[in-house]
């Protein structure tokens with residue numbers, strides 16, 4: 679059974695880790711607690727002796743292809759980029775959203791709509807906690823969803839060192855409070871690697887990914 683040890687060799691060392699947080703999220707959510715994120719958002723062993731070698735962190739990782747076929751089948755994926763119902767250019771009609779949002783509120787607008795219509799109980803978004811840092815955050819009110827709109831992106835260091843120096847990705851570690859609060863209908867906003875990792879969890883039927891009813895994927899560099 680491959681474990682996080684193999685993720686270090688196959689994903690981290692070759693520089694392929696997106697810091698999506700999938701591996702840590704799962705290991706923490708089911709209370710193994712063998713993994714943790716370091717201060718830069720990189721996954722690492724926290725308490726290695728707690729690892730029961732279940733292999734799920736390895737299966738979830740979006741850089742590992744073992745479950746790709748099953749994941750694509752479950753989401754009805756078709757070439758070249760998935761299941762497309764419609765393509766549109768959008769911006770929110772709400773000026774309060776547009777004022778706060780990055781590119782017109784195409785994410786925050788639908789999130790608030792879903793929340794106000796009672797179709798979700800909350801949303802995993804990201805809020806800014808410092809000049810270069812965002813943290814994942816489980817918003818459970820319209821005010822919190824609006825407050826998390828927008829995006830901060832520093833360009834001064836160039837894209838070369840992007841994955842190693844910035845904590846621009848916020849992980850999906852907010853699964854833990856989601857379980858504690860017992861929320862069953864949640865939307866998740868994330869970068870493609872994060873959505874990929876959630877889809878893997880859903881393909882394997884892992885709790886609490888069944889509570890993620892809507893995924894809103896952001897473009898990513």
Ligand SMILES: Cc1cc2nc3c(=O)[nH]c(=O)nc-3n(C[C@H](O)[C@H](O)[C@H](O)COP(=O)(O)OP(=O)(O)OC[C@H]3O[C@@H](n4cnc5c(N)ncnc54)[C@H](O)[C@@H]3O)c2cc1C
Pocket residue numbers: 778779780781782783784785786787803804805812826827828829830846847848849867868869896897898899
């Ligand atoms: C790391 C990263 C790289 C990106 N690179 C590109 C790019 O190269 N080209 C491009 O066109 N667009 C890129 N985007 C997307 C772009 O910045 C906007 O997020 C997107 O256009 C949505 O705009 P909006 O007005 O609809 O979103 P808004 O209504 O402003 O909502 C944005 C939502 O994203 C959440 N969010 C913000 N930062 C993060 C994060 N780090 N992780 C998870 N959720 C987050 C917020 O909490 C909010 O819910 C990137 C986004 C991220 C997070």
Ligand code: SF4
Pocket residue numbers: 680681682701704705710711712713728729730731732733734735736
């Ligand atoms: S307990 Fe399972 S999910 Fe956690 S590090 Fe070990 S193999 Fe990975």
Ligand code: SF4
Pocket residue numbers: 685689690694695696697698699700701702721738739740741871875
């Ligand atoms: S699951 Fe995500 S954070 Fe973990 S090793 Fe894979 S890419 Fe990195």
